[in-house]
Amino acid sequence: MPRAKTPFVDFYSRHGIIPTRQDISNLRRHIERRKSLYRHLGLPAGFFKRISILEFGPGSGHNALVTGLLRPDRYLLVDGNPPSLASTREQLRRHCPKLNYQLKKASITGFQTKERFDLVLAEGLVPTQVNPSRFLRHISQFVNSSGVLVFTTMDAISLLPELLRRWTAWQLTHKLSKLRDKVSLLVDFLDEDVKALPGMSRSAEDWVLDQMLHPWSGPLYSIPQAVGALGSGWSLLGCSPRFLADWRWYKTIYGLEAGNNTFAIRSYYEQAHNLIDHRHIANALPEANNRRLEKLAHEIYMLTFRQEHTGRSTPAKQMASKVAAISKLLEVPLPRSAAALDDFVRACGNKDLLYADFGKFRILWGRGQQYLSLMRR
DSSP states (O other): OOSSSSHHHHHHHHHHHHHOOOOOOHHHHHHHHHHHHHHHTTTTTGTTTTTTEEEETOOOOOTHHHHTTTOEEEEEESOOOOHHHHHHHHHHHHHHHTOOOEEEEEEEOOOOOOOOEEEETTTTTTTSSSHHHHHHHHHTTTTEEEEEEEEBBTTTTTHHHHHHHHHHHHHTTTOOOHHHHHHHHHHHHHHHHHHHTTTTSSSSSHHHIIIIIIIIOOOOOOOOHHHHGGGGGGGEEEEEEEEOOOOOGGGOOGGGGGGGHHHHHHHHHHHGGGSOTTTTTOOOOHHHHHHHHHHHHHHHHHHHHHHHOOOOOOOHHHHHHHHHHHHHHHHTTTTTHHHHHHHHHHHHSSOGGGGOOOGGGOOOOOOOOOEEEEEEE
16 A cells, blocks of 8 residues: 555545544533643633634544634634535534634645744644654644644554554455445444444544544654654643643743653653553553553554555464563553453454454553643743
């Protein structure tokens, strides 16, 4: 499978889809969810009033409508996918009739403007870009001198259950030529899995398209990588989930120390194992343990990525050995998570994965993507 020249947009445009649509049938709940996210990021509702916002890749516009309801003065939304722009226009027209907004069709990497914004949003865009650090630094340039950048990270630890499902999905569908046949098979196969994820706000079809079949162009991207790429010119404001702990006394945080985000990297490596299973929170682990976990999870990502891009199957035995090694690391701090991974290993022994018993793995879900907010110093 060739890499996309423009990640996300090429796949979405080729098939005329927007697989990021949200269920907003309960609009009040949808609004409260987004407000809760913004509070985690240190951005209460009052922050949005009368500011300027630039959002990259608004997708269906279901999240943008909440941002619009918070009454910014100026709202510019940039997307390269025409159906996304049409959907976003409809959502804003319907729910935010008095909002001052502008939609612009453009590739994000090619977008330029002399204007700088109080808030720049880029949700679900940085990981799997061909060069995520370069992409992140590009979008960060549009934040004004005291503004905030919000984006998401997603690494092989937090995405491990999805990686294993993605490897399985390729095994089941790579001989099928029609996208709709792949979607149909996987929606049925993963029905139990999708129903086990609390708070799922997308349709099973959209989730399969976006998470199982959408081709990745580049690597995943972790919190340490993102913090390192932005450097000391940025101060971490918030994250969701809130697992990064800063124990520094505020009176010591000035000068160069104000841009010292090493606490975030330290916290990440103490808590990274808790990204694998959303159901449990274990005590902190030594950094060396989670470095080992990171290495094994990354190897699983690479096996999955190479399988998709070369068309050469990663043998079930090879995948199972990597998963078994991770299970061994987790059997003390997260025994139920380890047991679920053991069920995946056993399923790999079945010659026909379509009829394998995945047991407790069906209900194992990681914490997916993490949201970060950073303030330009």
